[in-house]
Amino acid sequence: MHYFAYRNNELYAEEVAVRDIAAQIGTPVYIYSAGTLRRHFRVFDEAFAGADHLICYAMKALSNLSILKLFGAMGSGFDIVSVGELMRCLRAGADPKKIVFSGVGKTDEEIAAALQAGILMFNVESRPELYRIAEVARRLKLKAPVSLRVNPDLDPGTHPHISTGHRTSKFGIPLSEVFDYYAEARGLADLELVGLSTHIGSQITDTGPFIEAGEKVATIVRRLKADGIALRYLDIGGGLGIPYQEEPPPPAEYAAAILKPLAGLGVKIIAEPGRVLVGNAGILVTRVLYVKQTDVKRFIVVDGAMNDLIRPVLYEAYHAIWPVQKFEGRPGVIADVVGPVCESGDFFAQDRELPDPRDGELLAVMSAGAYGFVMASNYNSRPRAAEVLVEGKTMHVIRERDSFEDQVQREKLVEFQS
Ligand code: LLP
Numbered sequence: 001m002h003y004f005a006y007r008n009n010e011l012y013a014e015e016v017a018v019r020d021i022a023a024q025i026g027t028p029v030y031i032y033s034a035g036t037l038r039r040h041f042r043v044f045d046e047a048f049a050g051a052d053h054l055i056c057y058a059m060k061a062l063s064n065l066s067i068l069k070l071f072g073a074m075g076s077g078f079d080i081v082s083v084g085e086l087m088r089c090l091r092a093g094a095d096p097k098k099i100v101f102s103g104v105g106k107t108d109e110e111i112a113a114a115l116q117a118g119i120l121m122f123n124v125e126s127r128p129e130l131y132r133i134a135e136v137a138r139r140l141k142l143k144a145p146v147s148l149r150v151n152p153d154l155d156p157g158t159h160p161h162i163s164t165g166h167r168t169s170k171f172g173i174p175l176s177e178v179f180d181y182y183a184e185a186r187g188l189a190d191l192e193l194v195g196l197s198t199h200i201g202s203q204i205t206d207t208g209p210f211i212e213a214g215e216k217v218a219t220i221v222r223r224l225k226a227d228g229i230a231l232r233y234l235d236i237g238g239g240l241g242i243p244y245q246e247e248p249p250p251p252a253e254y255a256a257a258i259l260k261p262l263a264g265l266g267v268k269i270i271a272e273p274g275r276v277l278v279g280n281a282g283i284l285v286t287r288v289l290y291v292k293q294t295d296v297k298r299f300i301v302v303d304g305a306m307n308d309l310i311r312p313v314l315y316e317a318y319h320a321i322w323p324v325q326k327f328e329g330r331p332g333v334i335a336d337v338v339g340p341v342c343e344s345g346d347f348f349a350q351d352r353e354l355p356d357p358r359d360g361e362l363l364a365v366m367s368a369g370a371y372g373f374v375m376a377s378n379y380n381s382r383p384r385a386a387e388v389l390v391e392g393k394t395m396h397v398i399r400e401r402d403s404f405e406d407q408v409q410r411e412k413l414v415e416f417q418s
Contacts, residue, residue, distance in 0.1 A: 002036045002280040004364070009326035011364055015393040018285055018324045022362055025386050025397065027287040028304035030373050032062075032398075034070060034391035036281035041074050044273055047255035051262070051269045056100050058238045058274030059085055061370040062282065064387055066398040068092035071277070077120065079238070079272040083110040086117060096120075100235060100270060102149070102199070104129075104170055111136045111144075121145040123197040123235060125172055130185055137190040147195030147235055148173055148181055152216040156201035156209040156239065159315045165200030165213060172198065178220055182229055193229060195270075196221055199237025202275060205248040207257035210239070214261035221265050234262060235270040242279040244367050245318045251276065275370040282369020284309050284385070285324065286348075288357045289340070298335040300357050305339025306346040307379040309365060309372050313345035321348060323355055324362035330355045337363065341380050373399075378407050 003014045011018045013031045021031055045055055056077040059068060063085060068078070069092040077098025078089045089099065099119040101110075104126065111133050114122065124130050124146050137144035151172030154165050164171040173181050185193050200213050214236070221231060236258055241248035249257070262269065286304030293299075311317035321337055333356045337348040348365050357363060376384045383402035388395050 001039065003033045004036075004283055004366070006326060009328070011322060011324045013283070013390040013395075016390050016395050018283075018364060019362060021388055021390075021395055022285050022287065022324070025388060026401065027285055027362065028302075028308050028385045029285050029401075030282055030368065030385055030387045031285060032067065032278075032282045032369055032387065032389045034389055037067065037070055037278060038074065040277045040281060041071055041076060044251045044255075044271075044277060045075070047251040048259070048269065048271060051259055053269040053271065054098060056098065056235075056270055056272050057277055058272045059089060060374060061274030062278040062372070063088050063374055064389075064398050065092045066389055066396065067278070068094065077270075079274075080114075083107075083113045086110070086114055086119075090117060100147070100197075100272070102197070102272070106133075108132065108136055112140060115140055115142045115144055119145075121147045121194050121233065123147050123149045124185075125149050127173075127181065127184070130181070130188070130191070134188045134190040143190060143192050145192045145194045146185065147197045147231075147233060148178070148185065149197040149199070149235075150175065150178055150217060150220065152198055152200060152213045154200060154209055154212050154216075156204045157206060158201045158203050158241075159317075161315055162202040163200075164202075165198070165209070175216070179223070179227070182224055182227075186229060193231070195231050195233030195235055195267075196224075197235035197237065197270075199235075199272065200239055202239050203241040203244075204239045205241040205246040207249050207254060210236075210254065210258045211261060214258045218261045218265060221267060225266075231267055233270050234265060234267040235272065236262075238272040238274045238276075240273060240276045242275055242367060242370070244279075244320070279370035280367050282367075282372060284365040284368040284372060286339075286363055286365065288359055288361050288363065291357065291359060298333055300335045300337045300354065300363075302337060302339060302348070302363060304348070304365065304385070305341040305380070305382060306343065307341060307377045307382050308339070308385050309348065309368055310375050310377075311371060312348055319348060319368060320366040321352060321354060322364045322366055323357060324364055327355065332356065341382070378402065381407060383407065
């Protein structure tokens with residue numbers, strides 16, 4: 001569900017014509033809908049209303065300061081994976097007591113910064129990390145709140161690059177060692193053992209794997225309790241998919257499914273949704289530069305590229321492509337939508353049926369809010385796109401397009417000796 005819709009054959013973002021944004025800001029441009037972001041947060045939050053819970057938005061999905069501020073104002077906490085993300089959410093006014101820190105490779109500096117900020121907890125992924133956090137905490141004379149991230153060893157049925165819950169993945173601690181870990185962590189005076197976490201993967205479109213993970217972690221939490229380790233938090237991670245093409249369960253169904261095995265544990269549930277909050281709330285608008293017909297294919301060459309949205313080539317991801325203006329009676333054509341980058345992997349769609357786009361027209365790559373702008377790069381010395389947030393009739397530029405100077409400002413021209 002989102003607030004990008006046609007009015008008289010013109011695509012609107014809420015109350016603003018997409019064509020007007022493109023004319024004013026240029027292309028490629030990411031456009032987000034504030035109403036959609038708010039609605040998604042509300043629906044997800046309400047889905048967990050029956051349980052004591054905290055939503056920690058997985059900000060890696062879309063981390064613009066204004067987006068973080070919008071979610072923070074709705075009561076969201078944040079799931080972070082770097083000191084950069086910590087600083088972003090603090091800059092946006094986040095409550096540190098609602099921040100959880102995930103990831104397999106936290107540096108000493110990152111651990112120290114998070115401890116000093118007073119975050120809710122670290123999701124610990126290995127034994128050496130556990131000891132490192134204890135060491136940094138001791139040095140700072142602070143107590144580190146930790147949760148152990150368990151790898152539940154299951155197949156979430158998603159793309160291998162975004163699957164994290166199988167025991168062959170680098171994430172989490174093995175099921176077979178969980179109790180040893182807790183016993184060991186309990187003996188470390190600089191740690192406070194507050195939780196258990198898991199995260200099985202992303203773009204999951206079936207409740208089955210969530211239920212399986214829920215059952216496994218519930219068994220662990222119960223046994224820990226029996227062993228005298230009463231946890232405060234159970235962090236179920238993120239991972240709920242969006243309808244790029246598939247039909248994932250709605251948040252209420254997902255929440256009901258995952259909460260069932262967790263009933264009666266006496267813990268606060270933390271959820272780390274990323275994609276489901278922001279994915280459909282953003283589009284990437286790009287302009288057709290050329291239509292190139294070869295003897296075997298039709299290529300729609302646009303001004304957006306893989307440096308702006310890498311998901312199609314990286315995950316074989318499907319993104320719907322809509323014309324910003326619909327023309328009655330246009331025939332459909334089968335074409336590849338490609339960018340200017342010098343790689344064959346630079347495409348948004350392949351062999352896609354489209355209403356015969358022509359030079360100069362605008363296309364909207366849909367469902368681009370999650371893992372779109374945040375994975376953008378300056379490859380081919382292309383500027384990263386501008387970001388615009390629409391709120392009703394108002395549009396806010398929340399990030400300007402990179403200038404050339406932005407791209408080269410940290411580079412040095414060497415004074416060569418010869
Ligand atoms: N929590 C943890 C510990 C995570 O690693 C992730 C995502 C999330 C929460 C949020 O998952 P979500 O609700 O968004 O599925 N770039 C890829 C997705 C990478 C996901 C990484 N971890 C893509 O574009 O599909």
